[in-house]
Amino acid sequence: MKGYRVWTVVFVLLVLGTTSTMAILNFAPSWSQYALTALSSLLLATLYSISVLYRDRSWLHPLADQRLLKIGKWEIKQGQWNRVISVLFALIMFTPVTLLEFYPEAKALWSGLLVILHYIFTGAGLLAAYIGIFFYYKKGSKRLIYLLFMILSVLGFGVAFIFDWYTIGVGEIIAALPPTVFILSTNKLD
Numbered sequence: 001m002k003g004y005r006v007w008t009v010v011f012v013l014l015v016l017g018t019t020s021t022m023a024i025l026n027f028a029p030s031w032s033q034y035a036l037t038a039l040s041s042l043l044l045a046t047l048y049s050i051s052v053l054y055r056d057r058s059w060l061h062p063l064a065d066q067r068l069l070k071i072g073k074w075e076i077k078q079g080q081w082n083r084v085i086s087v088l089f090a091l092i093m094f095t096p097v098t099l100l101e102f103y104p105e106a107k108a109l110w111s112g113l114l115v116i117l118h119y120i121f122t123g124a125g126l127l128a129a130y131i132g133i134f135f136y137y138k139k140g141s142k143r144l145i146y147l148l149f150m151i152l153s154v155l156g157f158g159v160a161f162i163f164d165w166y167t168i169g170v171g172e173i174i175a176a177l178p179p180t181v182f183i184l185s186t187n188k189l190d
Contacts, residue, residue, distance in 0.1 A: 004060045008187040011049040012180060018046045019176065023169040030168040032118060035096035036103075044093060051089040053183055054129075058082035061187065069135045081132050088125035095121060129179040136186065150178045 019031065022042050028034050034043040057079075058064060064079030095118035100111035130150050137143035153175050160171025 054086035091121040
């Protein structure tokens, strides 16, 4: 299982590198706007890495079979939830928000639908990651610390989105910090 730990670190470093590069280059204000550009490989590497991290976690994490939450009569396990997150981040790759900008012959309705789906998948992916973090810890100080961390991260993204004090790309990095720290701290396998 040491390979799993190594791949976790490799993919997290790749995500940190690609997202930091996108924010520093500031070629586009948000990660999503790198889609279909000459630098789209940065966005694709980011989303692919996140998707693979959660996919591997769904199979290999020692608590994959542990119940995450129960909704009515349905019991959702850690592994199942991580697969949902993995699929959501994969779907983000297939919904470029820049389609009409780069391919004017694309129908505006189709392009608009892709943008809406992109926002839905992005919001759902991040929310699912945050829910997975919150319910991973059944109680105690770690749960409270992560809750505070997630609230501050969402506020950090909101500041970028609303006040334009820094780019949305930097805000997206801030919003991605809780899942990044969580994955690095809980993917410890020997």
